[in-house]
Amino acid sequence: MTTAIEVMRRHRSIRKFTEQPLSREQREAIMAAAQAAPSSSFLQASAVIRVTDPELRGRLLPLCGNQAYVVGAAEFWVFCADFHRHLQWVPAAKTGFAEQLLIGAIDTALMGQNALTAAESLGLGGVFIGAVRNHPHELSELLALPKGVIPLFGLCLGHPDQDPEPKPRLPAALMFFENGYPAHQDEALMGDYDERVRHYYRSRTGGNKDMSWTGQIGETLAREARPFMLEFLHRQGFCLR
Ligand SMILES: Cc1cc2nc3c(=O)[nH]c(=O)nc-3n(C[C@H](O)[C@H](O)[C@H](O)COP(=O)(O)O)c2cc1C
Structure with missing residues (x-):
């Protein structure tokens, strides 16, 4: 390498x-x-x-x-x-x-x-x-x-x-595809990854954080982040057309 x-x-x-x-x-x-x-x-x-x-x-x-x-x-x-x-x-x-x-x-x-x-x-x-x-x-x-x-x-x-x-990343098979986007996600791979992330957070926080990756994105994507952004972009002259 x-x-x-x-x-x-x-x-x-x-x-x-x-x-x-x-x-x-x-x-x-x-x-x-x-x-x-x-x-x-x-x-x-x-x-x-x-x-x-x-x-x-x-x-x-x-x-x-x-x-x-x-x-x-x-x-x-x-x-x-x-x-x-x-x-x-x-x-x-x-x-x-x-x-x-x-x-x-x-x-x-x-x-x-x-x-x-x-x-x-x-x-x-x-x-x-x-x-x-x-x-x-x-x-x-x-x-x-x-x-x-x-x-x-x-x-x-x-x-x-x-x-x-280092924080464990998604398995490559869930992120790198060949010749097109797959029709289905591999649920077993995602389940394994959720467990790896849970283990990572548990060991990094001495057990205080017990969160899978899908749990984390569920929290993050539960609501709109920074709802003022479009108005700010317009004010600064971005995304007007
Ligand atoms: C665009 C961007 C914004 C980020 N903002 C924050 C932030 O405000 N505070 C923070 O502690 N980490 C922030 N991060 C770091 C991510 O949380 C971090 O990269 C991710 O959890 C993966 O962990 P790693 O970088 O240790 O591999 C940000 C990362 C990116 C790419």
């Missing part, structure tokens, strides 16, 4: 960090790796805000579900889809199409994953923060995000102060 594959397969989110900062070299290497990600139609429809001001991090904390690592991690970067740049340079550009939301989200996610993998390859750790979308209006105001820019996810990075087990 290559080193890249080993790093990717060892991935687990890190939510506890030492106080040690990243070196400038580490930070610049991670930024360069992020920028090397492929980009749809070479639009490079992304912007990344590195939040270094401790007071600003403190103000972002309650907007991001009070997740302590938003202030505790050495680095906190907010990854955004960005079409503001295009409109600045090419005012006649037509934006606001649903397809462009996908382009911005895909480009930016590829950058984010490159950044995390690069960090992990340097012995660092991190976790994405989807909670930056909990209060997008307020967060956008604090980060001065103009129309054409939306926050997609944050990324906490730092030196790990924990060493959790």
